[in-house]
Amino acid sequence: MAARAGNTRKEWAIAIGGGLAMAAALVWLLRGPTGATPAIDAPVAAIIAQPVATNAPAPAIISPISAPNDLALAGLRSGPDGGMAIILAGGRQYLLRPGRTLPGGLRLLRVEAGRAILAGPAGEQVLAFPDAAQLPVAASVPPGGDPTPWRLALAPQRGAKGLNGWRLTSLAGLPALARAGVRPGDVLLSANGAELVSEEKIMELPLELAANGQLLLRLRRDGKLMEIMVPR
Template sequence: MKPAGRTNTPKEWALAIGGGLALSAGLVWALRGGGDDTAPSPAPPPPPAPIAAAPPPPVAAAVSAPTDLALAGLRAGPDGGMAIVVAGGKQYLLRPGRALPGGVKLLRVEPGRAILAGPSGEMVLAFADAAPAMAGPAAPPGGDPTPWRLALSPLREQGRMVGWRLDSVAGLPALGRAGLKPGDVLLSANGAELISEEKIMELPQELAANGRLQIVYQRGNARREAVVNP
C-alpha cells in the first residue's frame, strides 16, 4: 500500500499498463480455445445430383420379307436383264439392285432363274420346267407378263410417263387381232391409265380375269379404242 501523498512513478505506470494488456491478451486467448488458432474446416460440398440415363433410341419396326415369292417373267441381256416377281399377290419388275417390299433384292439374272438376296441369304426363283432343285411356281397367275413388257416401251413427256409405245405385235398377237400396230401408244386399259411398269405387268391377269381389255390408244394425233380378247 502506497503511503499517503505519494504519487506513482512513470515506471510503475508502465508496469500497470503492461499487466493490464497482458491480462486482456490472456482473456482473449482463453476465449478462443486455449491457443488453437486453426480455422474451422469448411463443410464438404453436397454430392452431385445423379445424371439420369438417356432413354434408349426407338427401335424401328421390322418389315418381314414376303414368303410367297414366284417368278412370273425373266429376261437376260447385256444390261443386266430383269425379272418379274410375284409377291403378296402383286407383280414387281425388278432389275439387279432393286428390292421388293421387305428388303428382298434381285442380285442377278441367270438363264432360266433369278437370284435374290433376303434376310436368310441367297434364294433362287425359277420356272416350273426348271430342274427340281430350282422349281418355281406351277404357272404365273393370269399368264406371263414378260411379252407385254418386252413389246412395250415407256413414253414420257417432260419427265412424266404418259403411256407405252407398242414396238412389236409378234409377241402379243391379241393386240394385232384387235387392230393395234407398231407405233401405237397405249394410254389406258379398262379405264386405268398405264403410267407404271406394275400396271403393264397386271394386264395379263386382268385379261384372264375379265376376258377382255378395253384399250385406249393413240395413233398419230388421234385417239382410238380397241377391245382385246385372249
C-alpha cells in the same frame, strides 16, 4: 523528483502487464481452452434429384415388314439390259428389274439362265423353276414371248422435248393388239399408267402383259386421247 520517477515506472509496468493480460484473455476466448480453432458451421444445401414429369407418349414400336415366305419364280428374261423376272409373293405377281425390291425388302440382284438372285437381310436367295435342272439355256426366253415384234412395229415419235410416244406401223406379230382394236397409226403413250419413255419400256410390254394379264394402253388417235384395254 526521485519519488515521481519511480511512480511513473511503476505505472508503465502496470499498464504493460495489464495489456498483456488482456491480450492473453482475448487469445483464450478466441482459441478456446484447448487451443483448437473453433469450427465454423456453414449451411450445406442438399440437392436432391426429383423425377421430371412428362406427358410425352411412349415411342411406338414399329414392327419391320417381313419378307413373304411363299416366293416363287413365274417368269424370267435375261439379256444385255439386265433382264427381268416375274416373282410370285404373297399371292401377287411382281415384275422386277435388277435393283427393284419386293415387300419386305428383298431386292432382285441379277437374272441368270433359269433363275433369279435376290438379296435381303439374311443374304442372297436363289429362285429357280422347279425343273430348272432339266431346263436348257433357252429357258430364259420371256414368258410373254419375243419382244422383237413390238420393237419392229413401233416407231419413236419425238417432239421439242424429246420422245413423246410410239407410232404403231404394223400389227404383224401383235394379235393381242389387233383383237383389242388398236390400229396402225395410233401413237402409244403409256401402258398400265407408266409412260413409254424409252425403248426399254417397249421391250417390257409383252412380259408385263403376261404378268398382269392385261395392258391398259393410253394412246393418241387422230389427235384425240383414248384408252384401250388389251387382254392377254
